[in-house]
Amino acid sequence: MWLFDKDLWSEVFHTLGKNLFRTFLTMLGVIFAMIILILLLGSANGMSNGFDKVFAGTASNSLFVWGQSTSEPYKGFERGRRIRYKIEDADILKRQIPEIEILAPRIELGSHRETVSVYREGRTSGSSVYGDYPEIDNITKKKLVEGRFLNKTDIDESKKICVIGEETYKLLFDKGENAIGQDIRINGVFFTVVGIYKPNNNINIDGENAVFIPFTTFQKSFNTGDRMGWMAIAVEPNTKVPVVEKQIKEILKTKYDIHPDDKRAIGSFDMSEIFNNISSFTNVLKGFSFFVGIFTLLAGVIAISNILLITVKERTKEIGVRRALGATPKVVRRQIIVEAIVLTAFAGLIGFAISVGILAMLNAQWGSGEDFPFVNPMISIPQFGISFLLMVSLSVLIGLIPANKAVKVRPIEALREE
């Protein structure tokens, strides 16, 4: 097998090594191409990771459903009727749609986005107040700094406890003051703080100035009966969110006598859509990087081919001598192609090392993803493998041009005395 022919390799390295400067110049194009390719790919990966981090803790396969006002008159009801869900809807939906994995009902004090005064020892914060089930934590994860989140016992026993956001904590407590076990007052009812959560750079649907109370406690304290404000729903991994969304709306429309074509009565928000948009954005970015990188690489490899072509011209005499001494066309061609491969592979590795270094520097500088979505910019091993393989196969193809040129050198012409 020629691949393991030590003489061939020493012959190739000899030739390249004797012309180090030219060899280096030849490789420059591929070195830069590889740097560009890896940097582009790595940055695209970094952005992709960055977005992943932003969305970490939010179930991608989820949607939110709330009630709005009808826009069509139906079954004797006038338009503009406010749709208010009942807590029983949660069970109905869960029963009828098996694709629903988690359904967390929620109720909010006041209307949506309206704040409520929360008091503690003469201080006030205008916060959102939610009645929630612990399941909500599986859809929008809360990062707790202290204490715990709501649990099942809280619901079962309607405990008068709450989890507050860091922002709320700052408004109601002194800096460094221990809040766990302290009471806060909402609409005249006292709740004991059991946990504090902090913003985590992620999408935060609820905001940081919010108070979470067990759903059952909320019902009793604020006398909301069987009302339910909205639902956070996670669907099973292999189910499409819009499909479930449609089913939910149909069931609710029937139940609340809403016109089938009424688009405004039920409000909903599909999280998966955003995820899909972003992941297709990063995928396009990755594809584009690859595309640009590969063509730059092609240009680099062509540069190698070009220089080898010049080299072949320069070495006409040498090749002629080799032919006269018994080098068969196959041997000559193989040597030039192996030279092309060695040059490309070597240059590729150098470029790879440099670009990985640059990526590591970028990572150290901005890789935390605090300011913008850019986390751990690095290329994956398959990406590297594919690029490298592509590069080497390109070099073989492109190396054929100078190789065939070398084979066409007729010894008689090469040896003709000037």
Next chain:
Amino acid sequence: MIEIKDLHKSYRMGSNSLHVLKGINFSAKAGELVAIMGSSGSGKSTLLNILGMLDGADSGEYVLDGVPIKDLTETKAAQYRNKFLGFIFQSFNLINYKSALENVALPLYYQKVGRKERQEKALNYLERVGLKEWATHLPSELSGGQKQRVAIARAMAAEPKVLLADEPTGALDSKTSYEVMDLIQKINDEGNTILVVTHEEDIAHMCKRIVHLKDGVIVEDKKVNQVRAEQYV
């Protein structure tokens, strides 16, 4: 050893063709030392190219050591050249980035001789041309005469049937020329067949036989009393 019958060769130069070899009949036995003489344009280089399988004849026969040389592919020609022929050129044609030893070992590399054996053989031949101590030197560090001796060692390394020397002394002063001829005579003494193309009378007379070419035909083919080059060295 060499058998040539009615060899013709012409080159196309645009619309008209140039008839260079017009029926050459020539034979050389093993162990001969033949000088091929002629002015430029006489066809001696063309003849040497055909003998060296660097070029093909239009018609005629060429048999080398019992093997008919005809319609060779590039690959076959390369293999035959490697096996049958050793070339010595006017301008030495050493590969300038390879040491003397590596240059001598090159034909053996193409014969797929193992690395170690190659080195040993090459060193042996360098010793025979008196350049053993120069083995690691590059051609640029050698004098003209030394370069030609390396080239001779290289031509002999593959143990060819015939050595073809194209103006081997053309680029050398007379003293070094005689040294090189002395070496060629000694190699011939050992029984090697050598063809020398030259236009220098004194060099031709150091061979055993002189063939004169003129306008593509052999006009004279005579045996001569060999002048030993040794006496001038």
